[in-house]
Structure formats: structure tokens, C-alpha cells
Amino acid sequence: MANLDTLNRAELFDEVAELARAQGISDQAEWNELVDEVLDSHFNIGELNDDQDIEGMREVLHLAWNEYQRESGPESSAAIAEDPREPHA
Numbered sequence: 001m002a003n004l005d006t007l008n009r010a011e012l013f014d015e016v017a018e019l020a021r022a023q024g025i026s027d028q029a030e031w032n033e034l035v036d037e038v039l040d041s042h043f044n045i046g047e048l049n050d051d052q053d054i055e056g057m058r059e060v061l062h063l064a065w066n067e068y069q070r071e072s073g074p075e076s077s078a079a080i081a082e083d084p085r086e087p088h089a
Contacts (some may be wrong), residue, residue, distance in 0.1 A: 007048065013061060013068075015038055016035055016038050016061060017060040028062075031068065035062055
């Protein structure tokens, strides 16, 4: 099983960001909730444990909302209207 030594901040951020894009997360409260769900999930399946700084990681990932916004950038009107079955058609 993996632990926080292998589940580093960048990997957890990538996981949360991917889920956030898929779920259309649009504000920090939703982001924070998703971060909590992802960390709790890793804890519940034994990939994280009480000896690790889960609360510190939670805080760092909550603060990563701005990073996620910068990376995601604003969606254009064309992208919003795009048919997902035929992108760029």
C-alpha cells in the first residue's frame, strides 16, 4: 500500500484537480470538500495513517485552490458550448 511518502502533495493535487475538472468544481468551498473526500478516502483504505500529517496536507491542498484556478484558466464560450461527443467540430 502507498503512504504519504509516495502519495506526495503533487500527486494528491493532480488527483483532486482531475476530479474537480470532471465534477465542474467552481468555488473554493466545493474544492475544500473534494480535498477532504480524497484525503478521507486514502485514509479509509489505509494509504494514509494517523502517524502522517494529514491535517497539514489538508491545509496545503485547501490552499491549492488558487493554483488549480490558475492551471484551469477561464473556459471560453466556445469550449462551454462544445459538444463533448464531437469536440472541436
